[in-house]
Amino acid sequence: HYAAAAPGFFMFEFMELDHPLIHIFKEGMPRPQRGRIEMPDKPGLGVELDWKAIERWIEK
Numbered sequence: 001h002y003a004a005a006a007p008g009f010f011m012f013e014f015m016e017l018d019h020p021l022i023h024i025f026k027e028g029m030p031r032p033q034r035g036r037i038e039m040p041d042k043p044g045l046g047v048e049l050d051w052k053a054i055e056r057w058i059e060k
Helices: 021-025 051-053
Strands: none
Touching: 021 051
């Protein structure tokens, strides 16, 4: 969101990672389409977490 809001921001590096933690987002990670990423219109960072997926990573 910062990059989208910063005046004159031109380019952002995006790395596709094959890491298990990418599955903690309910709708998955935003993916570039034709070189662009659509900014979510939800509050905050615009993503919703999948708490069941996160529970697997919590140490008790």
